[in-house]
Amino acid sequence: MNSSSFGEFAFDLQARQLTHLGERVRLGPRAFDIFASLASRPGEIITKNEIIKSVWGSTNVDEGALRVHLVALRKAFDDKGATGIIRNVAGKGYVFAASVTRKPPLDTPVQQAQEGKLPWPSRPLVGRDAVLARWAREPHRLATIVGPGGSGKTAVAIAIGNLLRLKKKVFLIDLTEARDQAGLLSAVGRALLQYSRTTLTVARIADAVRDDDIMLILDGCENIVDDVATFAEAFVASTASAMVLATSREPLRSLGERVRYLAGLDLPGNDDTECLEVSPALTYFLEEALAAGAEINTADPRTTKLAANIVRRLDGLPLALELAAHRVRDLGISGLDAALHEPLAVLRFGRRTAPERHKSLRANLDWSYRSLTSEERDAFCALAGTEATEPRRLRIGDEAMEGLISKSLLKFSSGSHAWFLSEASAQFAAELVAKQDRDNFGMPGMPGRSPHPTSEIGSGPRPS
Known part of the structure; x- marks a missing residue:
């Protein structure tokens, strides 16, 4: 892929792609052809006739058609805050005024990996201190967090990545949409190299990393677990210090893999009067319910007993607790406990911004079933x-x-x-x-x- 860039934009004329901060800029075919004609000769005055011939060939087209598509092209840049990219030189033609930086094709020596990409946690991680402390004591170059759907594997992986982000470039790579090895390599290539193509290989990606101290978090590996196992094992073996942390509902079974099982949050004991102090699962459930606007009398022993029963029935799984907490406001604690005999009907209405598989318990189980x-x-x-x-x-x-x-x-x-x-x-x-x-x-x-x-x-x- 022959990629070039200017400002916050990148483009590939051969692939007919223009992106702004990684997101594709939609252009009509003629508008892109005009852009290609100008961007291929930055800083040069290109006459109207030259552009028309480049775009329409021998077809007889008047300047009005050119102006229409130039308006659309300029608007696309204006919408991204990049005014003045295409300038009119009175009586002569047009100039592409931005400074273009050309990058080598991927088939030549590959550029080094870019800086890491990892979100900061949006809220404190409840009940996982022991998991994080163990990782800090015993880091491994290849590890997998394994647990049932909704156990919080992604959140724990991100927390581990944030423990190391001052020492390493950490990349979070979502593999839930990948369907095969090509999709896996493409996702890794986009994260590390800013662009990708189907001819990417583990060796080329490892060459880009070289001796960089990086960590890949491969999230949601269960649908292509065989491909991830092969990639992770080969990638770690081909790099000096790179680390791979995978999340999956089953182990990769790769050479050198260290598996960490993640169950639900610790459940309250049978002594209901001490539940609030000793149970992260109950603490998380009540905090989520209060955050969702519920009014709960935590001093009431019966309320505490019912809440403890709810989190036990949900095995302390963070996703299920979050979905249940969002129903407390309309059902109440006692109503929710009674309704949980049909958990799939009750545990829905997840966060609007959550992945589809996390918007309801039914969707989460369907995701597991499909694998x-x-x-x-x-x-x-x-x-x-x-x-x-x-x-x-x-x-x-x-x-x-x-x-x-x-x-x-x-x-x-x-x-x-x-x-x-x-x-x-x-x-x-x-x-x-x-x-x-x-x-x-x-x-x-x-x-x-x-x-x-x-x-x-x-x-x-x-x-x-």
Whole structure:
């Protein structure tokens, strides 16, 4: 890609792209052709006839058409606060007045990585002090934060990055939209090199990094976990000191990877009078509810008891607690506790600015479900009837069972020594089964009729 820049703009004439601060500037085809004619010869007076010939070729066009498209081009620059880029020289033509800096193509020696890009935390991180302290004591060049959807993996990763940002260039790279290796390399290329192309390779990206002390936070890896595993392992091996921190619902299983499991926030104990002091989950829930405009009497023992019950039912997962807290104002604590027998109907109305998968508990579970294999989907739906307090013993294929465990979709009961779905996951699975019953379309196979090798539900590995 032959990229050039002027001021806050960058452009590639071959790719027909003009960007302002990384965002594409929309131009019509003729307006872009005029821009290309002028920008390719900055500082030179280019006559109207030269521009018309460059844009329209041998077609007979009057100057009125040129003026119309020049107006659109100038307006595009004016809207970005860049007036005077194209100047009229009376009686002679036009000049592209900006100073253009040309960058080498990516196929020549690659430019060094740009400065890191990482947001500062928007609010304090509740209940994760031990996680951050452990990372500060034991940093690793390749690590993965693994946990169920909504456990706060991204927030913890950003907090870790901010611990290191004074020592390293830290880049947060969202991989939730990447679908394959090309999408992964493109996302990394955009973050590190300001531009990317499909011919990017791990070696070229590593060459750009050279000896830079950088950290890549690869966020949301579960949909392309195999590609991320290959990239992360090769990238770390090809650089002197670069670090990779991934977030995923399952481990990468790469050479040298250190896995850190992230569960929900610590739950309140059975002594309800001490819940506020000892439980980060309850503290977070109440703080979010108050921030959302709810009025809560925290001095009332019954209110405290109900709130503690709510956070236990939601396993202390920050996303679920946040969604629940936003319903306290209209349902009240007691009403919310009663309504949680249908968690998917209640836990919605997330932040407008949140990613789609974080706007409701249903969307979050759908995101997890889409990452499953067909066998794992069969197993997930087979567990739809499992009671949270008394898991049924079912016969499910070992590989599918291990997949659900690895992808953080099952909970372990120390009392019954069995794995089972959370209350919300069980409701989601039941809805999938009901939909299949209605239209006989969707997941292959039906619960109880799996064609795969079977074993009892309690046979999966126990958590460490």
